[in-house]
Amino acid sequence: MDKKLIRPVPERKRGQGVKYVYEILRDNILDLVLPPGSPIDEIQLAERLSMSRTPIREALVKLASEGLVTTLPNRSTMVSNIDFLNLHTFFDAMTLMYRVTTRLAAENRTDDDLEIIRDHQLKFSDAVQAQDALTMIATNRDFHAAIAEAGKNPYYTSLFCRLLDEGRRMLRIYYSSFDDQLPQRYVTEHDDIIAAIEAQDVAAADKLASQHADQIVQQIQTFMARDRRRPIDL
Amino acid sequence: MDKKLIRPVPERKRGQGVKYVYEILRDNILDLVLPPGSPIDEIQLAERLSMSRTPIREALVKLASEGLVTTLPNRSTMVSNIDFLNLHTFFDAMTLMYRVTTRLAAENRTDDDLEIIRDHQLKFSDAVQAQDALTMIATNRDFHAAIAEAGKNPYYTSLFCRLLDEGRRMLRIYYSSFDDQLPQRYVTEHDDIIAAIEAQDVAAADKLASQHADQIVQQIQTFMARDRRRPIDL
DNA sequence: TGTATTTTATTTGTCGACAAGAATATTTGC
DNA sequence: GCAAATATTCTTGTCGACAAATAAAATACA
Numbered sequence: 001m002d003k004k005l006i007r008p009v010p011e012r013k014r015g016q017g018v019k020y021v022y023e024i025l026r027d028n029i030l031d032l033v034l035p036p037g038s039p040i041d042e043i044q045l046a047e048r049l050s051m052s053r054t055p056i057r058e059a060l061v062k063l064a065s066e067g068l069v070t071t072l073p074n075r076s077t078m079v080s081n082i083d084f085l086n087l088h089t090f091f092d093a094m095t096l097m098y099r100v101t102t103r104l105a106a107e108n109r110t111d112d113d114l115e116i117i118r119d120h121q122l123k124f125s126d127a128v129q130a131q132d133a134l135t136m137i138a139t140n141r142d143f144h145a146a147i148a149e150a151g152k153n154p155y156y157t158s159l160f161c162r163l164l165d166e167g168r169r170m171l172r173i174y175y176s177s178f179d180d181q182l183p184q185r186y187v188t189e190h191d192d193i194i195a196a197i198e199a200q201d202v203a204a205a206d207k208l209a210s211q212h213a214d215q216i217v218q219q220i221q222t223f224m225a226r227d228r229r230r231p232i233d234l
Numbered sequence: 235m236d237k238k239l240i241r242p243v244p245e246r247k248r249g250q251g252v253k254y255v256y257e258i259l260r261d262n263i264l265d266l267v268l269p270p271g272s273p274i275d276e277i278q279l280a281e282r283l284s285m286s287r288t289p290i291r292e293a294l295v296k297l298a299s300e301g302l303v304t305t306l307p308n309r310s311t312m313v314s315n316i317d318f319l320n321l322h323t324f325f326d327a328m329t330l331m332y333r334v335t336t337r338l339a340a341e342n343r344t345d346d347d348l349e350i351i352r353d354h355q356l357k358f359s360d361a362v363q364a365q366d367a368l369t370m371i372a373t374n375r376d377f378h379a380a381i382a383e384a385g386k387n388p389y390y391t392s393l394f395c396r397l398l399d400e401g402r403r404m405l406r407i408y409y410s411s412f413d414d415q416l417p418q419r420y421v422t423e424h425d426d427i428i429a430a431i432e433a434q435d436v437a438a439a440d441k442l443a444s445q446h447a448d449q450i451v452q453q454i455q456t457f458m459a460r461d462r463r464r465p466i467d468l
Numbered sequence: 469t470g471t472a473t474t475t476t477a478t479t480t481g482t483c484g485a486c487a488a489g490a491a492t493a494t495t496t497g498c
Numbered sequence: 499g500c501a502a503a504t505a506t507t508c509t510t511g512t513c514g515a516c517a518a519a520t521a522a523a524a525t526a527c528a
Contacts, residue, residue: 014488014511015307018295043479052513054288057481058295061252065299073249074480074519086388093389100330154320155327159393248481248518277509286483291511308489308510469528476523486513494505 017055021045022062029068029079030165031134032172036081040069066162082170084224091220094167095213097160098144102193102209104151106202113150114198120146121190128182133175136182137168143190147197167216174223189215251289255279256296263302263313264399265368266406270315274303300396316404318458324400325454329447331394332378336427336443338385340436347384348432354380355424362416367409370416371402377424381431401450408457423449 028034040060046053060077063069071077083090105113120143127135141164148157189212196204259279262268274294280287294311297303305311317324339347354377361369375398382391423446430438 017512041479053480054512058292058511061292061295062299065296075521076479089387089389093387096334153323153327155323155393155397159389163389251482275509287510288482292481309491310509472525472527474523474525476521478519478521480519481517483516484514486511488509488511490507490509492505492507494503496501496503498499498501 017051018058018062021049021051021056021059024049025059025063026068029063030168030172032169034079036079036169039076039078041076068165082166082173090163090166091217093159094163095210095217097148097156097163098209098213099206101144101148101151101153101156101160102197102205103202104153104156105147106197106200106205108152109150109197109200113146114194117143117146117150117194117197121187121194124190125187128184128187131182133182134172136186137171137175140186141165141168147193150197167220170220174220185215251285252292252296255283255285255290255293258283259293259297260302263297264402264406266403268313270313270403273310273312275310302399316400316407324397325451327393328397328401329444329451331382331390331397332443332447333440335378335382335385335387335390335394336431336439337436338387338390339381340431340434340439342386343384343431343434347380348428351377351380351384351428351431355421355428358424359421362418362421365416367416368406370420371405371409374420375399375402381427384431401454404454408454419449 025034025040034040042053042056042060045056049056060069060071064071064077068080069077070080105117109117120139124136124139124143127139144164145157145161148160151157189208193205193208193212196208259268259274268274276287276290276294279290283290294303294305298305298311302314303311304314339351343351354373358370358373358377361373375395378398379391379395382394385391423442427439427442427446430442
């Protein structure tokens with residue numbers, strides 16, 4: 001386990017323990033500080049966060065039901081592997097959710113929603129300008145999550161966020177193995193999407209989201225094809 | 235809390251405790267033995283199932299992350315309410331998932347998948363013949379879950395099952411307040427869907443699933459419109 | 469030397485206990 | 499008699515401990 005997990009433990013309020021562990025673990029998993037397959041030692045974690053195993057176990061149950069960790073009965077729990085064999089199911093669901101959430105956002109957006117979306121787009125744009133891949137990945141996720149929120153269908157939002165998080169792990173793998181220049185194209189595509197949502201043009205939103213999704217899928221597949229080695233074995 | 239929760243506790247194997255509590259609670263919630271809004275008392279549950287609070291709490295965390303229960307910090311956890319105000323988001327997601335899963339089933343089904351689906355349809359048909367509404371609701375869920383499995387996209391399957399379960403709760407409310415005759419039409423619609431999946435006719439599968447979903451949505455809305463009282467307040 | 473078997477050690481799943489917070493009951497002040 | 503303040507009861511969140519299950523090490527054996 002990585003040293004980055006060690007942090008100065010702030011004064012914890014009662015009832016915040018599970019949430020605290022959950023968020024730390026989640027961040028570390030999505031940032032690949034804890035790479036897929038790494039075992040999670042409850043006792044070590046308990047010592048490092050200076051709390052007992054109970055809240056840690058509850059956080060692990062929560063992570064497990066989101067698919068981020070896998071618990072083998074009576075055996076160690078580990079960070080879930082990325083299923084490279086069935087990537088197409090991931091891309092398929094991702095594309096559909098891009099479309100559906102963007103459509104709904106165009107239908108149901110309020111002005112406040114728009115402002116939040118623009119806010120995230122600004123941060124995204126900054127990250128691309130700064131050629132900061134990791135920040136770009138995170139802000140891209142937030143941008144699309146905000147669009148989903150504007151669509152106001154929590155069923156879609158929760159699935160989409162799960163997919164975005166899974167994608168975040170994959171992108172981290174590839175962006176860290178190749179240091180490409182980050183394409184300005186993404187920024188303009190985002191701008192187009194915002195325009196469609198603002199105009200409440202559902203058809204345009206759908207089309208743009210679909211293209212954007214294809215774009216991203218293709219990008220990931222290009223990375224994968226270029227990468228001879230398999231970064232994490234299954 | 236209801237007496238049906240009391241059962242002769244079988245000899246439990248170590249490591250099965252959480253699973254055991256989880257399944258009992260889940261069943262009781264979906265069958266409305268524990269109606270929306272009912273508080274869940276950890277201590278009572280622990281006594282009745284003759285185990286400690288630890289595995290019960292872990293089961294509750296799992297249920298909470300699936301949206302079946304709601305935990306207020308430092309306060310009692312309760313069975314989640316059904317959000318009647320935003321039913322349209324539910325219907326929207328439901329319809330989409332009906333279509334997507336049935337399409338994929340038509341694409342990817344194996345002969346084994348088909349056999350499993352037919353099996354569930356047989357049980358469903360029996361329930362309709364017997365005018366057994368509760369069994370019909372349960373077997374209908376299993377039928378469509380089997381179709382989703384045949385589509386082999388776990389992201390869709392998990393969302394769809396969540397929606398089907400939520401729908402199961404709603405249908406229970408209305409089928410128990412009105413004792414309608416169960417429409418034979420559902421059985422023939424299922425048969426048509428099976429035929430399309432067998433023929434791997436994606437377009438037909440999509441269309442039939444869409445109609446089937448509309449059918450069900452309309453049925454629920456009719457029930458609701460007829461029901462003056464609001465069965466469970468929010 | 470390599471394999472099978474026993475022993476040891478580690479880790480998980482569960483338990484009972486306890487303290488902080490919230491809800492309820494009781495007392496006090498007006 | 500009613501409202502505010504206090505005390506009490508109850509529930510939750512967390513802890514340390516222990517036993518079953520597994521993994522690792524040590525030993526016996528071919």
